[in-house]
Amino acid sequence: GESVGLHLPTLSVQEGDNSIINCAYSNSASDYFIWYKQESGKGPQFIIDIRSNMDKRQGQRVTVLLNKTVKHLSLQIAATQPGDSAVYFCAENPGGGSYIPTFGRGTSLIVHP
């Protein structure tokens, strides 16, 4: 969900568990969605994307689900590992011919060994 100031939503899981990170996006005209992972002190790193004409896409250990009816996006990480600990951002492209990924506030994933 939304957060204010420095407080990020946090998800704590045990190594080996599956993780689900949720994101609500704002623009019903958005046509493309991306999940980014940001490790401490580094730039965002692309994980997986999905176009608005799809509702599910799978990658290696990750799955993105898109529900356009409620403007909701989720990232599922299977068999979460300590190296998955990071802040995860969803980003939406507003469409209209431009490509300007617009980031949400992020969720901090903490994986305990």
Place this chain on the structure above:
Amino acid sequence: EPEVTQTPSHQVTQMGQEVILRCVPISNHLYFYWYRQILGQKVEFLVSFYNNEISEKSEIFDDQFSVERPDGSNFTLKIRSTKLEDSAMYFCASLVGGGTGELFFGEGSRLTVL
């Protein structure tokens, strides 16, 4: 693996000073971006650049900001007269071609304005 490189990694400056942040995008990429991230907050779009001109810019990107691709490899962000609230991490990103796709981000330049 090709990567976006940014310099400096950290710059400390006095309020009112000019700052130039430098980026070398991936060599065959055509679209370039600057984003910023205030500590603990979300990544915010500043500007996109293609074919030697600005494609889009946000409200944050006011007259104090400018971008340039002076020599075909570097992509710079200049802040003319820094303010305290410009303190943030600035990320450069590049995209290989038009449409959508993976934005490759650099490691960022941390700007601290005193």
